[in-house]
Amino acid sequence: MSDMTIPVLDVRNLSKDFPIGSNLLGTKPAQMLRAVSDVSFSVAAGETFGLVGESGCGKSTLGRCILRLLEPSSGTIVLAERDITKCTAAEMRPMRRDLQIVFQDPMSSLHPSMTIARILSEGLRLVGLDKKTEATRITELLELVQLPQDVAARYPHELSGGQRQRIGIARAISVNPKVVVLDEPVSALDVSIQAGVLNLLRDLQNRLNIAFVFIAHDLSVVRYVSHRIGVMYLGQIIEVGPAEVLFKNPQHPYTQALLSAIPLADPRRERSRTRTILQGELPNPLDPPSGCRFRTRCARVQPRCATEAPALNDADPGHSVACHFPGPDPTKTSLKNGAPL
Amino acid sequence: MTGSPLLEIRDLRAAFPGPSGPVEAVRGIDLTLEASEVLGIVGESGSGKSVAMMALLQLLPSTATISGSARFKGQELIGMPRREIRQILGKDIGCIFQDPLSAFNPVLTIGAQIIEAIRLHDRKISKRAALSRAVELLASVSIPQPQQRARQYPHEFSGGMRQRAMIAMALANEPSLLIADEPTTALDVTVQAQILDLMRKLAQERGIGMVLITHDLGVVAGMARDIAVMYGGRVVETGTAEQIFYDTNHPYTQGLIAAMPSLDQKTDMLVSIEGTPPSIFSRPPGCSFAPRCHMAQPMCGETDPELRQVNTTLTACLRAEELAGQGRVTA
Numbered sequence: 001m002s003d004m005t006i007p008v009l010d011v012r013n014l015s016k017d018f019p020i021g022s023n024l025l026g027t028k029p030a031q032m033l034r035a036v037s038d039v040s041f042s043v044a045a046g047e048t049f050g051l052v053g054e055s056g057c058g059k060s061t062l063g064r065c066i067l068r069l070l071e072p073s074s075g076t077i078v079l080a081e082r083d084i085t086k087c088t089a090a091e092m093r094p095m096r097r098d099l100q101i102v103f104q105d106p107m108s109s110l111h112p113s114m115t116i117a118r119i120l121s122e123g124l125r126l127v128g129l130d131k132k133t134e135a136t137r138i139t140e141l142l143e144l145v146q147l148p149q150d151v152a153a154r155y156p157h158e159l160s161g162g163q164r165q166r167i168g169i170a171r172a173i174s175v176n177p178k179v180v181v182l183d184e185p186v187s188a189l190d191v192s193i194q195a196g197v198l199n200l201l202r203d204l205q206n207r208l209n210i211a212f213v214f215i216a217h218d219l220s221v222v223r224y225v226s227h228r229i230g231v232m233y234l235g236q237i238i239e240v241g242p243a244e245v246l247f248k249n250p251q252h253p254y255t256q257a258l259l260s261a262i263p264l265a266d267p268r269r270e271r272s273r274t275r276t277i278l279q280g281e282l283p284n285p286l287d288p289p290s291g292c293r294f295r296t297r298c299a300r301v302q303p304r305c306a307t308e309a310p311a312l313n314d315a316d317p318g319h320s321v322a323c324h325f326p327g328p329d330p331t332k333t334s335l336k337n338g339a340p341l
Numbered sequence: 342m343t344g345s346p347l348l349e350i351r352d353l354r355a356a357f358p359g360p361s362g363p364v365e366a367v368r369g370i371d372l373t374l375e376a377s378e379v380l381g382i383v384g385e386s387g388s389g390k391s392v393a394m395m396a397l398l399q400l401l402p403s404t405a406t407i408s409g410s411a412r413f414k415g416q417e418l419i420g421m422p423r424r425e426i427r428q429i430l431g432k433d434i435g436c437i438f439q440d441p442l443s444a445f446n447p448v449l450t451i452g453a454q455i456i457e458a459i460r461l462h463d464r465k466i467s468k469r470a471a472l473s474r475a476v477e478l479l480a481s482v483s484i485p486q487p488q489q490r491a492r493q494y495p496h497e498f499s500g501g502m503r504q505r506a507m508i509a510m511a512l513a514n515e516p517s518l519l520i521a522d523e524p525t526t527a528l529d530v531t532v533q534a535q536i537l538d539l540m541r542k543l544a545q546e547r548g549i550g551m552v553l554i555t556h557d558l559g560v561v562a563g564m565a566r567d568i569a570v571m572y573g574g575r576v577v578e579t580g581t582a583e584q585i586f587y588d589t590n591h592p593y594t595q596g597l598i599a600a601m602p603s604l605d606q607k608t609d610m611l612v613s614i615e616g617t618p619p620s621i622f623s624r625p626p627g628c629s630f631a632p633r634c635h636m637a638q639p640m641c642g643e644t645d646p647e648l649r650q651v652n653t654t655l656t657a658c659l660r661a662e663e664l665a666g667q668g669r670v671t672a
Contacts, residue, residue, distance in 0.1 A: 054529035160617040190385035190556065192633075195600035196613035217529065224602035224611065244607065261534035262604050263559030267582040269605075270563035277538055278531045281499055 007042035007078075008211045009066070009099075009179045014039045014075030016058075016065050020286065033286050035061040037235040038075070043179065046205060048212040050226030050243065052219055052258075056282055058235040059215045063181045066213065067101050068092055080178055097127065100172035104184035106164035110156040116167055117152040123174045141170040144207075145200060162193035166200065173204060181213045186221060198224055219262055223247055228318075231255045234285060234293040237312065241319030251315045251326040254294050260329075276329065292324065300325045345415050347518055347550040348374040353409035353419070355389075355396040363406060364621045366392045368574040371648070374567075376517065377548040381565030381582070383558060383597075387618050389574040390554045391522050398434065398520070399426050413518065432462040435511030435549075439523035441503035445495040451506050452476070452491030458513045478509040482539060501532035505539065512543065519544065522554045537564060558601060562586060570594050573619050573629030575645075580654030590651040590661040593630045628659070636660050 016036040019029030036058040043049040051059045064070040066077055068084065076085045084095055103109040110119055117138055124134050142149055145166040156164055165185060172180050182201070186194040202225060205212060216222050222229055223243055230240040231254065239252040250256045260276040280297045283289055289296050295305040304324055312320040350372040356363040367389045374380045384390040395401050397411035397418050411418045413434065418426065430436070438444045446454060455475040460466060466474070472491070479487035482505040495503060504524065511519060521540065525533040541564060544551050553564055561568055562582060569579040570593065578591040589595050599612035616633040619625060625632055631641040641659055651661040658664070 054531060162617060190618070191558075191597060192385060192600050192614035193617065194613075195602075195611040196615070198602070199611055199613055219530075220602040220604040223604065224608050247605070257531060259604070261530040263534075263537070263557070263563050264604060265558040265562050265586070265598065265601050267562045267586050270559070275534060275538075277534050281501060281532075 006044060008045045008080055009213070010042040010076075010078040011066060012040050012076045012078070014062065014065060014077065015073050016061055016070060017073045031286055034288075035235055035285070036065060036072075039232075039235075039237050040075075041230055041237065041240065043211040043213060045178065045211050046209040047228070048205065048214050048226045050214045050216065050222035050229040051232060052216060052222050052229060053232035054217060054258075054282070056234075056285065057232040059232050060183055062232075063101070063183050063213060063215050066179075066181055067099055069101075093126075097175045098178040099181075100175065100177040100179070101181045101183065102165075102168045102172045102185050105188055106161070106168040107156065109168060110164060110171075112156055114155070115152065116154055116156070116159075119156075119167065120152075120171055120174055123171055127175050137174065141174055144173070144204065145170045160193070161189050162197060165189060165197055169197075169200065169204070173208065173210065176208075177210060179211045179213065181215070183215045184217070185214075187216065187218065194221070201225060219258065231258065234283065234288055236293060236322065238294065238322045239320070240312070241316070245316065245319050249319075249328065251319070251321040251328070252294075252323050253298050253300055253329070256329040257297075292322075294323075346373045347376040347378075347414060348372070348552070349410075349412045350393075350397065351410040351412075353393060353396060353411055354407065355392050355401060356406045357402075358404055359622060366574055366621055367396060369409065370569075370571070370576045372569055372576065372579070374518070374550050374552060376550050377544070378567065379544065379551045379553055379565045381561030381568045382552065382554045382571060383556065383561055383568060384571035385556055385597075385618055387621065388571040390571045393571075394520050394522060394552060394554060398430060398436070399423060428462070431458055431511075432514040433516050434518045434520060435514075435516035437504075437507050437511050437519065437521040437524045439526050441500070441507045441527075442495060444507055445503065447495055450492055450494055451479075451498065455479070455491070455506075455510050455513055458510050462514045474513075475509075478513055479506065481512070482506070482509045482543075484509070500528055501535060504528060504532075504536055508536075508540065508543070512547075512549075515547070517549060519549050519551045520554075521551060523556070524553070525560065526555070526557070533560075540564075558586075558597065570597070573624060574621065575629070575657065576648060577630065577657045578654055579648070584653045588653055590654050590656040590664050591658050592634050592636050592660075592664060595664065596633075596635075628657075636663070 014036060015034060015038055017032040017034050020033050021030035023030055039062055041049060053059045061070060065072045076083055079095060079099055120138050120141055121134050124137055129137060138152055139149060142151060147163060147166055186197050189197060214222060214225055226243045229243050229246050230237040233254050239255045250259060257276050257278045264270040278297050283296055291307050291309050292305040295301045310322045310324045312322045315321045315326055350370060352369045353367055354365060354369050355367040356365045370393055382390045396407045407419055409419060452475050455478060456471040459471045459474055476487045476491050479490055484490050484502060484505050498506060525536050528536060553561060555561055565582050568582050568585045569576045572593050578594050585594060596614040600614060602608050602611055614633050619629050627642040627645055631637040646657045646659045648655045648657045
């Protein structure tokens with residue numbers, strides 16, 4: 001646990017703006033869409049930081065900014081005590097060994113006309129392994145992701161979805177990265193397959209001490225793999241804390257609504273719970289509400305919320321909330337009776 | 342009409358031509374839905390849950406061979422001439438699909454499409470009356486400013502609003518049966534909660550029976566009275582929601598429940614089901630779950646078990662008795 005305290009990835013005040021349209025002369029964008037707004041978090045070796053939120057909250061954009069697949073507009077990204085925000089493409093190349101990504105759809109992220117062995121060797125070649133060590137490494141990687149050795153000679157289309165995702169994971173860990181960003185790695189998989197991939201990720205992390213940034217919309221999946229979780233809404237982290245604290249004692253009304261919206265696979269509890277149903281829809285991100293971005297759908301809204309944007313403040317050590325009126329959900333009276341959801 | 346069920350499916354089969362003879366996607370399923378009840382059909386991709394419903398509505402391509410029986414209010418749907426089934430579809434049976442963007446015509450306004458649905462089954466209604474009915478329907482599914490919304494095109498609606506509009510259209514002719522195929526899969530959870538709430542309310546108020554097809558056990562847990570679990574083109578277990586969740590007698594159902602991470606409790610270790618679902622081209626002989634089943638015995642590879650009463654549920658497993666009682670998850 002001691003190295004959990006030294007962050008291997010540190011993201012500070014990261015923002016990303018996308019230009020929308022252009023002015024009459026075509027020289028300047030007409031508008032800027034702020035997809036990620038002033039986000040800070042850090043991950044330590046062997047730790048999983050979960051990022052959750054609904055579509056359009058900016059979680060995937062954030063993931064891509066961390067890898068510099070998208071250029072952040074402002075803020076800093078520090079990887080293993082080195083600021084990579086301003087690295088050129090050439091300077092980035094050696095850093096890529098330390099920073100890898102797994103995408104949602106393994107079918108479109110694996111080259112269709114390469115064998116699995118070839119796909120896995122691409123990354124290894126950059127590391128500079130000779131042919132022989134390369135072959136042993138591929139054997140080792142397939143073992144690590146619990147696939148039979150004959151997979152090496154096959155093509156991506158011959159594998160099932162779960163197997164393909166395991167190859168995506170094998171490719172990411174092949175160069176011994178310090179940090180892996182997992183962008184919805186199991187959302188395309190069936191439940192029975194998903195469980196195997198999630199267990200594999202936990203197992204790999206224990207063995208290899210990698211830091212994971214786990215991006216997903218499914219809160220129960222995120223809870224299962226994450227040590228700490230950040231909840232995003234319209235480009236901002238609105239609540240962040242240890243997984244168990246966030247689930248047992250959420251303070252932000254949006255986190256509470258999100259938890260309350262998810263159906264429980266338990267008929268008696270599902271039918272007896274009182275549910276907070278969020279009214280309205282996600283505001284237009286081009287014109288986000290003034291002050292607190294959640295105020296248009298919030299049950300606790302006060303005049304102050306429209307004028308002053310709440311900052312992330314500590315509710316408990318390590319648990320921060322961006323809300324002027326944080327606190328337990330008033331509609332949930334039976335918190336201690338084992339039914340907080 | 343009491344006594345006879347709203348929908349009664351017996352030995353329904355659907356096959357498609359394959360490279361080496363026909364491939365059966367649905368291999369003989371029996372289901373019963375009473376009026377005003379909700380039946381959940383749960384299964385993973387390729388289990389045949391959608392194909393089964395498309396088969397009885399005759400929405401499959403004409404190359405498909407369909408056999409068996411599906412009686413809706415006593416009327417046989419299988420083999421019914423298309424002209425006649427079109428009188429029932431969209432009138433007595435409403436449908437909601439997963440992706441509302443592809444279910445709507447992109448070049449017609451939402452209002453025009455609902456009006457079309459109304460006038461198709463009611464030739465006498467005037468355009469003006471149909472329009473006001475369409476606006477009324479949009480209002481009933483809680484779409485704000487229905488008057489203006491009726492004049493907009495599908496792309497101007499958000500995902501949740503589009504799904505509401507599809508529900509409005511499905512309800513246009515006051516159906517007694519609603520078939521909802523993954524109605525909330527494409528939606529965010531907070532929107533899903535809104536839509537499920539709406540569907541539950543509307544079905545209760547209007548006494549509509551519903552077949553809810555989903556891969557999400559959480560969705561059926563709160564919505565369905567009865568649940569059928571499908572695997573490899575067959576129903577492997579049916580029972581009430583409580584029986585399926587707390588007293589399952591089938592290793593697949595048990596595995597499915599154990600594979601889901603819990604939202605409200607810390608899960609120490611998920612139990613995954615080894616292997617992958619069978620392809621319809623190479624289905625194993627005997628029980629199709631046997632290759633992945635931790636309880637499989639040589640006999641499971643020989644006989645494909647029929648549904649039979651084991652304790653409280655109907656279960657298709659040769660060794661169900663041994664599982665009975667240990668299927669309990671959380672009470």
